[in-house]
Amino acid sequence: MKFFTDVYYEPGILDYPLGKKLKEDFSDLPWIEIDNHNRIEEMTKRPNSDFPKMKRYLIVGTRKTHRYTENQKISDYLVPFTSSGCTAMCLYCYLVCNYNKCAYLRLFVNREQMMERLIRTSTKSAEPQTFEIGSNSDLVLENQITENLQWVIPAFAREGRGHITFPTKFASVRPLLDLPHQGKTIFRMSVNPQEIIETIELGTSPLVQRIQAVNDMCEAGYPIGILIAPIILTTGWKKQYLELIDQLADQLTEKAKKSMTIEMIFMTYSYVQNAINKEAFPEAPDLYDKQNMSGGGRGKYRYKKDLRLEAEPILTDYVRIRLPEADLVYVC
Numbered sequence: 001m002k003f004f005t006d007v008y009y010e011p012g013i014l015d016y017p018l019g020k021k022l023k024e025d026f027s028d029l030p031w032i033e034i035d036n037h038n039r040i041e042e043m044t045k046r047p048n049s050d051f052p053k054m055k056r057y058l059i060v061g062t063r064k065t066h067r068y069t070e071n072q073k074i075s076d077y078l079v080p081f082t083s084s085g086c087t088a089m090c091l092y093c094y095l096v097c098n099y100n101k102c103a104y105l106r107l108f109v110n111r112e113q114m115m116e117r118l119i120r121t122s123t124k125s126a127e128p129q130t131f132e133i134g135s136n137s138d139l140v141l142e143n144q145i146t147e148n149l150q151w152v153i154p155a156f157a158r159e160g161r162g163h164i165t166f167p168t169k170f171a172s173v174r175p176l177l178d179l180p181h182q183g184k185t186i187f188r189m190s191v192n193p194q195e196i197i198e199t200i201e202l203g204t205s206p207l208v209q210r211i212q213a214v215n216d217m218c219e220a221g222y223p224i225g226i227l228i229a230p231i232i233l234t235t236g237w238k239k240q241y242l243e244l245i246d247q248l249a250d251q252l253t254e255k256a257k258k259s260m261t262i263e264m265i266f267m268t269y270s271y272v273q274n275a276i277n278k279e280a281f282p283e284a285p286d287l288y289d290k291q292n293m294s295g296g297g298r299g300k301y302r303y304k305k306d307l308r309l310e311a312e313p314i315l316t317d318y319v320r321i322r323l324p325e326a327d328l329v330y331v332c
C-alpha cells in the first residue's frame with residue numbers, strides 16, 4: 001500500500017511472524033521505534049491541522065488489553081481485535097471520540113493470542129454467540145495490508161462456535177470470496193448516499209462498489225447485512241436517503257435482498273470531532289447543526305427529538321416498501 005509515509009513500531013513486534021512480514025513489506029519507509037503504541041508523545045502534541053498527515057502513519061504494536069464488552073445490538077460481544085483506527089477520514093468517525101487526533105491505523109501483530117481467546121470464549125459459551133470483531137477499525141481495509149481475514153475466517157469456521165461479524169465501508173472483498181467460511185462470518189456493509197461518501201466519508205469506497213461487494217459476498221454464501229449509517233440529516237436528506245434506498249432495491253440481487261439484515265443508525269457528533277474537523281478540513285461541510293442538534297452528554301450532539309420523529313418513520317416505511325423481505329433489525 002503506497003499510502004503510508006512512516007511506520008512507528010514497538011520493537012517487540014519483530015518476535016511475531018506478522019511483525020516480520022510488515023517490516024519486509026514496508027522496508028522502503030522510515031521505521032521509528034516507540035515504547036508503546038498508546039503513548040506516542042510527539043503525536044499528542046501535534047496540532048489538529050496535522051490530522052490528515054498523521055493518518056498516513058502506520059503504527060505497529062501488540063494488543064495488551066483483551067476485555068470483551070457485552071453488546072445488545074447485532075452482536076453479543078465487542079471484541080478488541082487485530083487493529084484500531086483507520087486510514088480513511090470520515091468526518092463523523094466514532095474512533096476520533098476514543099483516540100482524538102491519534103485515530104491513525106494501528107496494527108496488532110499478536111493475532112494468534114486474540115484468535116485463541118476468541119475461539120475459547122465462543123466454544124465455552126452456553127449458547128452460540130455473535131462476536132463483533134470490527135468495532136475498533138475497518139477490517140476489510142486492514143486486510144489489504146495484513147491479510148488477516150484470510151486467516152481469521154477459515155480458523156473461526158473450523159474451530160469457533162456461533163458467528164463473527166464486522167462492518168465495513170470498503171469494497172475489496174475479492175480475497176474473501178473463496179474462503180471456507182461455513183456461514184459463520186456475517187459481513188455487514190455500511191452505506192450512505194454517494195454525495196455524502198464523496199464529501200464526508202473521505203477515503204472510503206464508492207457506493208456502487210460497496211453494493212457490488214455485498215452481492216458478491218452473498219453469492220459466496222456469507223450471511224450479509226446493510227447498515228444505513230450514519231444517517232446525516234443535512235439539507236436535502238429526504239431526497240438523498242430515499243434515492244439511496246431505491247438504489248439498494250434496484251442494485252442488490254434478489255438473493256441479497258431476501259437474506260440481509262438492515263440496521264439504521266442516526267449520526268451522533270462530538271465536540272472533539274468538531275474541533276479537529278474545523279482545523280483539519282476547513283472547506284468540508286459542517287456536521288454540527290446548532291439548530292437541529294442538542295447535547296447528549298459527554299460532549300456528544302444528537303439530532304433533536306422533533307427531527308428524529310420526522311425522519312425515522314419516513315425512512316423506515318420506505319425501507320419496508322422497497323426492501324420488504326429484508327429484516328430491519330434496529331433503528332437507533
Ligand code: SF4
Nearest residue numbers: 086088089090093169
Ligand atoms: S471507515 Fe470507519 S473507521 Fe474508518 S474513518 Fe470511516 S468511520 Fe472511521
